[in-house]
Amino acid sequence: MNSSIGVTYRVFTLLKPKQSWMKQHFKHYAKKLYERGKASENTHFLKIQYDQLIKLKNKILKQRSKLNKEIEELEDKMSEVKSRQRKH
Numbered sequence: 001m002n003s004s005i006g007v008t009y010r011v012f013t014l015l016k017p018k019q020s021w022m023k024q025h026f027k028h029y030a031k032k033l034y035e036r037g038k039a040s041e042n043t044h045f046l047k048i049q050y051d052q053l054i055k056l057k058n059k060i061l062k063q064r065s066k067l068n069k070e071i072e073e074l075e076d077k078m079s080e081v082k083s084r085q086r087k088h
Helices: 002-087
Strands: none
Touching: none
């Protein structure tokens, strides 16, 4: 019996490093999968933010052009009023 226990112990000690190597390998693989998933999630949110920024930029540009048109109209009205005042 003692020899079978010794053999069994030896077998387990020989197998243990392989098991820990496999465990480390799977842990490393799982970490890579997690990082890859996290990266794709970050990319997705960055694309959403980019689209939102483009929409905001376009909205601001439209408002800017609208304000520029209003300023030009007001300047035209002011020049008309000044020209009328000079004539009178």
